[in-house]
Amino acid sequence: KNQVEQSPQSLIILEGKNCTLQCNYTVSPFSNLRWYKQDTGRGPVSLTIMTFSENTKSNGRYTATLDADTKQSSLHITASQLSDSASYICVVSAVNSGAGSYQLTFGKGTKLSVIP
Amino acid sequence: DGGITQSPKYLFRKEGQNVTLSCEQNLNHDAMYWYRQDPGQGLRLIYYSQIVNDFQKGDIAEGYSVSREKKESFPLTVTSAQKNPTAFYLCASTGYGNSPLHFGNGTRLTVT
Numbered sequence: 001k002n003q004v005e006q007s008p009q010s011l012i013i014l015e016g017k018n019c020t021l022q023c024n025y026t027v028s029p030f031s032n033l034r035w036y037k038q039d040t041g042r043g044p045v046s047l048t049i050m051t052f053s054e055n056t057k058s059n060g061r062y063t064a065t066l067d068a069d070t071k072q073s074s075l076h077i078t079a080s081q082l083s084d085s086a087s088y089i090c091v092v093s094a095v096n097s098g099a100g101s102y103q104l105t106f107g108k109g110t111k112l113s114v115i116p
Numbered sequence: 117d118g119g120i121t122q123s124p125k126y127l128f129r130k131e132g133q134n135v136t137l138s139c140e141q142n143l144n145h146d147a148m149y150w151y152r153q154d155p156g157q158g159l160r161l162i163y164y165s166q167i168v169n170d171f172q173k174g175d176i177a178e179g180y181s182v183s184r185e186k187k188e189s190f191p192l193t194v195t196s197a198q199k200n201p202t203a204f205y206l207c208a209s210t211g212y213g214n215s216p217l218h219f220g221n222g223t224r225l226t227v228t
Contacts, residue, residue: 004158031214043120043206043219044159089158093214101166102214106158 002027004092006107013114017080021110023073023090031093031102035064035075038087038109047075047088080114087111119143122207122220129201129227137192137223139207148190149217152176153204162205165190194225201227 004025013019025033032051036044048059050066050073057064061084063076077084090107120141129135141148147166151159161174165184179198184190190209194201204224208217 034216041224042221043208044217045219046216049216091217104161104217106160108156108158 002092002094002103002105004090004105004107006088006090006110008110009108010111011113013080013112015080015082015114015116018076018078019080019112021075021077021088021090021112023075023092023107025071025073025090025092025105027071027092027094027105029095030068030071031095033064033066033073033093034091035062035073036089036091038089040086044089077112080112082114082116085112085114120207120209120218120220122205122223124223125221127223127225129225131227132196133227134193134195135201135225135227137194137205137207137225139190139192139220140188141190141207141209141218141220142188143209143211143218144187145209145211145218146187147210148184149208149210150174150180150182150190150192151206151208153206153222159206162192194227201225 007022034049035047038044048064061078066073087109089109092105094103123138149164150162160176162180163182165171181193206222207220210217
């Protein structure tokens with residue numbers, strides 16, 4: 001069964017500090033991994049996508065890493081801002097080669113609170 | 117601006133009543149999805165549609181129904197058969213291949 005586990009479940013950090021969120025997955029056959037940011041009461045927004053051959057990708061203050069061997073990904077946030085307070089969801093895509101489609105497995109998310 | 121519009125943002129209903137949630141997109145996407153989000157759980161797929169006049173059950177379709185008469189619209193009906201309908205419902209769409217999901221801002225349904 002495909003699964004995505006995120007840790008920690010919640011995190012509180014001071015404004016300006018860095019933090020790292022973790023995502024472990026058992027999804028096969030792997031296609032890609034995305035990180036989404038979900039503000040309270042709103043829909044998730046894609047931050048970054050990681051494919052099998054990519055180790056690191058940055059999007060402003062967000063840096064995602066992927067280790068396809070250990071099936072782990074991390075999202076590092078640098079110099080946090082109050083607006084970074086949100087839930088961060090890891091979503092792993094598996095290829096459904098027979099149907100030519102993709103199956104998505106969602107993590108439960110990490111709730112980040114940045115306080116002044 | 118292109119995007120997905122869900123309405124209403126908040127919806128209250130009495131137990132035993134059917135209710136329909138609206139989802140409209142102007143992104144020209146073929147595929148559309150309905151997800152349910154509960155506290156402490158990941159998003160769960162209710163129904164999806166990859167083309168007009170066709171849709172497929174997701175993981176938790178019981179008690180829900182959908183239609184896809186137009187490319188732009190994918191309404192979700194929560195029927196009285198749904199045992200625990202109170203939740204945050206998210207509609208999404210995606211373009212070709214493995215492009216990202218574009219989400220609406222959700223409808224929070226409360227059934228009492």
